[in-house]
Amino acid sequence: MTDLRADCARCAALCCVAPTFARSADFAIDKPAGRPCPNLLADFRCGIHADLRSRGFPGCTTYDCFGAGQRVTRERGPDWRAHPDVAARMFAAFGVLRDLHELLWYLTDALDRPAAAPLHAELRAALAETERLTDEQRLEDLDVATHRAEVNRWLRRTSELVRTEGKSQRGRNLRGEDLMGRDLRRADLRGADLRGAYLIGARLDGADLREADVIGADLRGADLRGADLGTTLYLTQFQANAAHGDAATTLPPRLVRPGHWAN
Template identity: 50%
Template sequence: MPDRSALRADCGRCAGLCCVLPAFSRSADFAFDKPAGMPCPNLRADARCRIHDELVPRGFPGCVTFDCFGAGQRAVEVVFGQRPGGPPAPADLLREAPDLPGVLAALRGVHEVLWHLTEACELLHPGRLRDEVAALRAHVEEVAGAGREELVEVDVAAQRRAAGPLLERTSRALRAAVPGRLARHRGADLSGKRWRGARLRGADLRGALLLGADLRDADLRLADLLGADLRAADLRGADLTGALFLTTAQLDGARGDATTRLPAGPVPRWADGRPREDVPAHGV
C-alpha cells in the first residue's frame, strides 16, 4: 500500500527553494514584494527562516499556508543529485540549474495529484475503482520520477484533469454511506458563514470559499474539502474525521486546537497545541 510520507515537505532536506524561486507581492499574505529568483531577506545562510516562529504576526501568512508536497527535497536530492548534509545555497543551485523553477513547479503540481490519489487508494475498498486509481497513481509517480528535461515539459493541468474524474467517483463512493440527503455547496462563497455546530457530514464543499467561517463544533465527517479555502476558518471543536482530500496547507491556514478532530494524513502546526516530531517543521 503506497503512503504519503514522501509527499510531505522536509525542509531539512531541501535548500530553501520556496524562499527563493517564487515571486510574491506585498499583500495580506506577504509583507513586501520579492522578485522571482531572489532570496527572501528573512532567509538565513543555512537556508532556514529567521522569523519562522513569527510568520503570521510579521505579515507572512502566505508562507504558513504554502506546501510543496515534498517537491523541494525531491528536486534537490533526486533531480539534482544532492543529498542531505550539504545542499548548495539556493542561489548557487539556480546558477547551476536555470531550469530549477520549472522542475520545482512541475514536481509540486504532480506531487499534489499524487497526494490525493494516494489518499483515494488508502480509503477505497478493493475493487474496480481502486484498481483504476492505483493504475493512474502509478503512472503519475512515473511522471514525477522523470528527468529534468522531461519534467519541465510536464503538463500539470493535464495530470489534474486525468485525476479529477477518479477523485470525483471516489468521493461519491465514500460519501454514499452517509445517511440522508447530502449538502451541496461546491464552489460556493461561504466566507464568514456562521456554521457553528452545523451538520455537514458528507457535504460537498469542494472548491468552496470558507474564509473566516465559524465552523466550531461542526460535523464535517466525510465532507469533500478538495480545494476548499479554509483560511481563518475556525475549526475548534470541529469533527473532520474522514474528511476527504484535505491538505496540511489548508489546515495551516485555519484556526484549530487540540479539540479539532482530524482525518488521517494531514497534520497542521496547531495539532495538539504542540510540535509534532513526525512532521518536519517548515523552514526550521
C-alpha cells in the same frame, strides 16, 4: 504519505525563492518568482522564522510543498545560488513536482477509502502514472494540467462514492460557494461537496465535516475548533495549517496538528 510531507531541513529553501509572493494579508512584501526572499539566510534558513506571523508572513507558516522541495534538492542539487542555469530548472521542476505530489496525496487518500473499492484499479493506474511522471528528467516540460484533468476524473468519482456511502442521499452541494465569514457553527456538512468553496474566516467550530470533499477549498482563517474532520476527503496539511483549531478538533491521522492551534 511520509514522502509527501515537507521536510525543510533537507531542502534548499526552494519555496522561499521559486514562487511569486504578492503583498497581502499572507505576505508583507512583493517578491517576483526566482528571487530569494530577503529574510533568507546563507544556510537556507529563515531569519525571522520564529516571528513570521507577527512580521506579516503568515502565509509562510501555512505553505506546504508536499515533499517536492527536499526531492528536487536531493536529485538536482542545492547549489542554485552559484549556478543560475541550474537554478532556473530547479525552480521550474519544483513547481511541477509539487503539483504531482499533491495529486499523489489525493490518490493515496482515495485508495484508502473502502467505498472507492470499485475504482481501485483505475486509481492505482493513475497513481502509477503520476509516480512515473515524477521521475521524468525534464519535469519543467510536462503538461501537468492535462494529467491533472485525467486524475481529477477518478477523484470526483471517488468523492461521489464516499459521500453517498451508507446514506440515502449525498451531502449538501456547496461547490465553489462564497462562504467567507459565514456562521456554520455545528453545521451538518457530512458528505458535503465543498470543492473550491471560499471558507475564509468561516465559523465552522463544532461542525461535522466527515466525508466532505474539500479539494481546493480555501480554509484560511476558518474556525475549526471542535470540528470533526477525522474522515474529511482530500484534506491537506496546507488547509489545516491555514485554519484555526484546538485540541478538540478531530483531524485525519495522516495530518499533523498545527503548532499555532490552541491547546
